[in-house]
Amino acid sequence: MRARNMELCGWGRALAATVRAWRPERVPAVQQALRAGRDDGVIAYAGGRSYGDAPLNGGGDVILTGRLNRILAADWKAGHVVCEPGVTIGDLMRAALRHGHAVSVTPGTGFATVGGCIANDVHGKNHDRHGSFGDHVDWIDLMLPGGEIRRVTPDGEPDLFAATVGGIGLTGIMVAAGLKLRPVKSNAVLMKETRARNLDEFLAMQEDARNRNTYVVGWIDATARGRSLGRGILETADDSPDTVDAPMRRRKRMPVEMPGFAMNRLSVGVFNALYYHRVPRGGRERHAPLTQFLYPLDAIEDWNLLYGKRGFYQFQCALPDAESPVGLRKLMEAISQAGTGSFLAVLKTLGSEGKGHLSFPMRGYTLALDFPAKPGVAELLGRLEHITLDHGGRIYLAKDGAMKAESFAAMYPKLGDFRRVLDGIDPDRVMQSDMARRLKIRG
Amino acid sequence: MAGRGEQRQTWLVLGASSSVARAFARVVAEDGADVILAGRDMDDMRGTAGDVSIRTGRKVDVLSFDAEDPAGHEAFAADAGKRAEFLNVFLAFGAMPEQEEIDADFALAERAIAVNYTGAVSVLHRLAPHLEAQGDGHVVVLSSVAGDRGRLKNYVYGSAKAGLNTYLQGLRARLFRKGVSVTTVKPGFMDTDMTWGLDGMFLVASPEQAARACLKAARKRRHVVYVPFFWWGIMTIIRHIPEFIFKKMNI
Numbered sequence: 037m038r039a040r041n042m043e044l045c046g047w048g049r050a051l052a053a054t055v056r057a058w059r060p061e062r063v064p065a066v067q068q069a070l071r072a073g074r075d076d077g078v079i080a081y082a083g084g085r086s087y088g089d090a091p092l093n094g095g096g097d098v099i100l101t102g103r104l105n106r107i108l109a110a111d112w113k114a115g116h117v118v119c120e121p122g123v124t125i126g127d128l129m130r131a132a133l134r135h136g137h138a139v140s141v142t143p144g145t146g147f148a149t150v151g152g153c154i155a156n157d158v159h160g161k162n163h164d165r166h167g168s169f170g171d172h173v174d175w176i177d178l179m180l181p182g183g184e185i186r187r188v189t190p191d192g193e194p195d196l197f198a199a200t201v202g203g204i205g206l207t208g209i210m211v212a213a214g215l216k217l218r219p220v221k222s223n224a225v226l227m228k229e230t231r232a233r234n235l236d237e238f239l240a241m242q243e244d245a246r247n248r249n250t251y252v253v254g255w256i257d258a259t260a261r262g263r264s265l266g267r268g269i270l271e272t273a274d275d276s277p278d279t280v281d282a283p284m285r286r287r288k289r290m291p292v293e294m295p296g297f298a299m300n301r302l303s304v305g306v307f308n309a310l311y312y313h314r315v316p317r318g319g320r321e322r323h324a325p326l327t328q329f330l331y332p333l334d335a336i337e338d339w340n341l342l343y344g345k346r347g348f349y350q351f352q353c354a355l356p357d358a359e360s361p362v363g364l365r366k367l368m369e370a371i372s373q374a375g376t377g378s379f380l381a382v383l384k385t386l387g388s389e390g391k392g393h394l395s396f397p398m399r400g401y402t403l404a405l406d407f408p409a410k411p412g413v414a415e416l417l418g419r420l421e422h423i424t425l426d427h428g429g430r431i432y433l434a435k436d437g438a439m440k441a442e443s444f445a446a447m448y449p450k451l452g453d454f455r456r457v458l459d460g461i462d463p464d465r466v467m468q469s470d471m472a473r474r475l476k477i478r479g
Numbered sequence: 480m481a482g483r484g485e486q487r488q489t490w491l492v493l494g495a496s497s498s499v500a501r502a503f504a505r506v507v508a509e510d511g512a513d514v515i516l517a518g519r520d521m522d523d524m525r526g527t528a529g530d531v532s533i534r535t536g537r538k539v540d541v542l543s544f545d546a547e548d549p550a551g552h553e554a555f556a557a558d559a560g561k562r563a564e565f566l567n568v569f570l571a572f573g574a575m576p577e578q579e580e581i582d583a584d585f586a587l588a589e590r591a592i593a594v595n596y597t598g599a600v601s602v603l604h605r606l607a608p609h610l611e612a613q614g615d616g617h618v619v620v621l622s623s624v625a626g627d628r629g630r631l632k633n634y635v636y637g638s639a640k641a642g643l644n645t646y647l648q649g650l651r652a653r654l655f656r657k658g659v660s661v662t663t664v665k666p667g668f669m670d671t672d673m674t675w676g677l678d679g680m681f682l683v684a685s686p687e688q689a690a691r692a693c694l695k696a697a698r699k700r701r702h703v704v705y706v707p708f709f710w711w712g713i714m715t716i717i718r719h720i721p722e723f724i725f726k727k728m729n730i
């Protein structure tokens with residue numbers, strides 16, 4: 037097997053790495069790739085939908101898992117599937133929906149893979165109701181850094197399971213997983229969109245919706261100020277009994293990367309205002325295919341080229357319920373003052389802690405926004421990191437490319453448990469990534 | 480298509496652990512055909528079988544097949560023929576050791592010939608009577624642009640594929656008489672395990688693109704197709720370079 041020297045980047049395109057990339061098409065080849073590793077270690081790179089440096093390993097090896105993309109087995113009665121790690125969530129969702137099931141938890145893009153979703157213990161718009169991805173994993177076949185494959189279950193090996201779920205690839209290479217699906221009556225949801233005029237109103241509406249609806253997500257206008265600070269659109273949805281036609285729409289593709297100046301305060305402000313006013317004052321309701329509701333951005337391939345050559349950062353934090361009203365206001369003020377405008381920021385609720393040592397969710401609120409990688413972005417991200425820390429929150433590793441190691445350690449109280457597991461299974465530090473080095477995850 | 484009526488179509492995929500073969504299996508199953516996967520790596524093919532049948536609801540079988548064991552091909556062909564109501568053949572297996580390695584170890588030359596030429600001829604020969612008896616069907620064989628001209632960097636592999644091309648011309652004439660089409664596919668570069676990490680790749684087709692092009696060519700009963708099509712132009716130029724110049728070139 038040969039490797040290829042190439043440049044890879046995270047979804048935000050602000051961080052990139054030159055790596056030696058292996059691309060196994062079957063499981064034994066994963067072993068060869070692991071064993072061929074060099075001093076600079078190795079990490080899995082899957083769909084590349086993490087925004088920062090989680091799947092990057094500059095100067096070292098990566099194992100591309102995209103060709104390990106087979107759904108190996110399915111039991112549609114019980115709602116269990118067995119997948120290779122590179123199966124995309126979108127593909128799995130399409131197969132499941134044909135058999136009366138849905139992937140229990142999915143991120144906002146169908147291009148993320150099963151492996152990536154386990155490694156970040158991703159949450160969806162139904163987190164209050166259904167928890168995070170790791171809550172629906174029956175078992176993981178994990179290839180340990182030494183090449184041995186071990187079946188890891190939540191009960192059989194709770195520590196290794198907790199280190200692998202949300203463990204950003206640092207426990208080894210997952211080569212298969214058993215997942216539990218959720219039965220659904222149709223391929224559709226009944227969704228409702230409602231305006232929220234400001235942050236307080238928004239939080240009150242979310243508080244109400246999290247107890248009532250299966251799916252809840254808020255699109256927040258990060259350019260609004262003053263009395264409108266924190267205004268946005270609340271989207272709620274519930275499983276619909278009625279199937280709708282899901283036309284196979286051709287995805288549009290960003291033809292080229294946009295010039296950097298295209299994303300300025302004015303264009304983003306106009307976009308956000310349009311997005312807000314698109315929904316009538318009294319709200320609106322409609323049936324939509326589940327996939328369209330879950331993956332609105334997937335309609336445009338490579339939309340990350342929008343931010344031009346320099347790319348962008350995404351900031352996503354979670355704050356506990358009690359700190360949210362004050363903390364979110366401070367975050368929104370800092371953002372709207374900086375005026376570097378993010379379009380389509382997301383504000384939603386989270387239900388409870390995940391099973392992983394480094395799982396991101398906590399009961400409270402999560403806020404996510406994009407910032408073009410322009411001068412000043414580091415200062416802004418630093419300020420937001422500070423506010424998050426002050427309010428007992430944490431920053432999401434799937435999105436991060438900027439946080440300081442000390443902040444990370446303060447935000448993730450189970451880091452010590454995580455390190456202990458890694459010291460046990462990977463004393464030679466075979467698994468490495470740019471993120472692990474930046475955040476000094478191994479200490 | 481005459482003779483096909485309501486019969487259940489099956490594609491026999493030889494060399495099914497290649498990523499193009501996998502993609503082809505998905506594409507034809509989505510299109511409504513059953514599939515028999517044949518090759519050496521049973522574990523891998525069982526994975527593909529599960530995947531294709533879960534995604535498409537079609538029946539997918541797995542058969543053990545080794546191109547380098549011609550003695551087993553008679554029984555293999557009979558088995559495949561029995562499993563399918565109506566057989567079509569996609570031949571994807573191949574082996575491309577690097578020329579430098581071949582120069583150092585003649586066994587690799589023998590293997591390239593045994594897989595790409597002898598193995599393909601042997602199995603197609605054993606399948607031919609089954610296809611003739613059907614009076615219809617398609618055979619699609621992955622050959623290579625490398626067979627169009629002997630090149631310094633790849634001439635043992637190239638000569639085996641050239642031999643295969645000539646064999647396929649004859650087989651085409653034979654099966655044509657019984658309503659079976661034979662399509663020689665000459666891929667340029669495809670993004671598979673064979674080419675990952677090789678220098679000098681350009682205009683690379685994804686396995687899915689290549690697979691779709693192969694199915695389309697079969698439907699149109701094409702004789703010879705280049706995949707992607709513009710390789711026809713490239714190879715036309717390469718074939719017309721005078722030998723006294725070509726022999727000095729480093730390609």
Ligand SMILES: Cc1cc2nc3c(=O)[nH]c(=O)nc-3n(C[C@H](O)[C@H](O)[C@H](O)COP(=O)(O)OP(=O)(O)OC[C@H]3O[C@@H](n4cnc5c(N)ncnc54)[C@H](O)[C@@H]3O)c2cc1C
Nearest residue numbers: 082083084085086143144149151152155158159204205210
């Ligand atoms: C438009 C968009 C919307 C998103 N919405 C959400 C959301 O709503 N909720 C949410 O939680 N996240 C969301 N994300 C983030 C995304 O879901 C995560 O970053 C996810 O991990 C991406 O999966 P991936 O397959 O692209 O993995 P990559 O980004 O390639 O890798 C992610 C991590 O997984 C590890 N990994 C991948 N495969 C394996 C394997 N086989 N074995 C071991 N480790 C492995 C990698 O090493 C890396 O650390 C979104 C991202 C985008 C682009």
Ligand SMILES: NC(=O)c1ccc[n+]([C@@H]2O[C@H](COP(=O)([O-])OP(=O)(O)OC[C@H]3O[C@@H](n4cnc5c(N)ncnc54)[C@H](OP(=O)(O)O)[C@@H]3O)[C@@H](O)[C@H]2O)c1
Nearest residue numbers: 494496497519545546547572573621623668669671672673
């Ligand atoms: N990739 C390109 O750019 C390119 C260009 C031109 C032509 N081609 C041709 O396209 C075809 C597919 O190749 P690929 O690119 O997918 O390469 P690949 O990944 O190397 O696949 C080759 C396949 O051939 C099988 N094979 C090798 N020896 C065999 C044997 N003795 N018996 C049975 N099967 C055997 C392999 O099976 P195992 O898993 O058992 O090894 C594997 O499935 C080949 O005929 C190749 O020559 C490829």
